[in-house]
Amino acid sequence: MPTESFAIIDFETSGLSPDRGDRVTEVAAVKVVDGVVVDRYQSLMNSGERISSRITEITGITNEMLEDAPDSDEVMEELVDFLDSDYLVAHNATFDKKFLQSELSIAGIRRRFDFTCSMNIARRVFPAAPNHKLETLIAYRKLTNGERFHRALADANATWDLWVDMSRVAGKKKGLVRLTFHQMKSLYC
DNA sequence: TGCCAGGCCCTCTTTAGGGCCTT
Numbered sequence: 001m002p003t004e005s006f007a008i009i010d011f012e013t014s015g016l017s018p019d020r021g022d023r024v025t026e027v028a029a030v031k032v033v034d035g036v037v038v039d040r041y042q043s044l045m046n047s048g049e050r051i052s053s054r055i056t057e058i059t060g061i062t063n064e065m066l067e068d069a070p071d072s073d074e075v076m077e078e079l080v081d082f083l084d085s086d087y088l089v090a091h092n093a094t095f096d097k098k099f100l101q102s103e104l105s106i107a108g109i110r111r112r113f114d115f116t117c118s119m120n121i122a123r124r125v126f127p128a129a130p131n132h133k134l135e136t137l138i139a140y141r142k143l144t145n146g147e148r149f150h151r152a153l154a155d156a157n158a159t160w161d162l163w164v165d166m167s168r169v170a171g172k173k174k175g176l177v178r179l180t181f182h183q184m185k186s187l188y189c
Numbered sequence: 190t191g192c193c194a195g196g197c198c199c200t201c202t203t204t205a206g207g208g209c210c211t212t
Contacts, residue, residue, distance in 0.1 A: 011211090011212085012212070013211085013212050014212075015193080015194090015212060016193070016194055016195085016211065016212055017193080017194040017195075017212095018194095019194070019195085020193080020194070022194095022212080025212090054212090055212065058212060059212070090211090091210080091211075092196095092197090092209085092210045092211045093196095093197095093211095094195070094196045094197065094210090094211080095194095095195085095196090095210075095211040095212080096211080097196095098194090098195080098196085099211095099212095117197080119197090119209085119210065119211085120197070120198075123198075123199095123209095131209080131210090132209075132210075133209090133210065133211090134210090134211090150212080
């Protein structure tokens with residue numbers, strides 16, 4: 001049976017648009033092999049971009065915290081080394097995809113990834129949820145683990161918890177314990 | 190003070206528009 005590998009990824013950033021100069025401030029990834037978490041990666045990132053008080057209010061990440069953080073080239077090299085698989089999952093994947101592509105381009109790294117959006121899948125698996133924000137879905141499904149939201153590793157862990165829950169709910173409809181990554185992808189993407 | 194961008198999804202659609210979600 002072939003090994004199935006992918007990673008959950010989450011970025012904290014200085015804003016909403018890399019096209020407007022916004023940069024990554026923190027990245028985290030959770031590596032999954034055959035349905036089991038095998039490794040985690042997390043790093044703050046100092047791009048040289050100052051972050052606003054509004055962003056600090058949302059994420060808790062301050063300019064002081066970033067002063068001693070590694071630069072973007074170093075973080076992107078570490079991240080790409082960490083990510084064995086080309087398959088990535090993110091909540092609202094278009095956001096994380098555009099920031100990853102932007103940072104890889106700045107770092108001069110030519111690498112493309114295949115993104116799957118947990119939010120789009122959640123809309124189909126849990127159509128009755130109040131909304132499909134990550135924080136809401138975690139509470140809706142009673143998956144809370146006490147971690148704060150809007151930090152990269154906490155959100156990546158929460159997205160993994162949500163993914164496991166969705167794969168079980170979707171699997172149950174098919175008479176299975178849970179669906180694999182590729183089964184989820186083919187069914188909902 | 191409040192909004193900023195943009196891609197996906199849904200529908201009162203497809204020659205479009207608006208809401209959602211990410212920081």
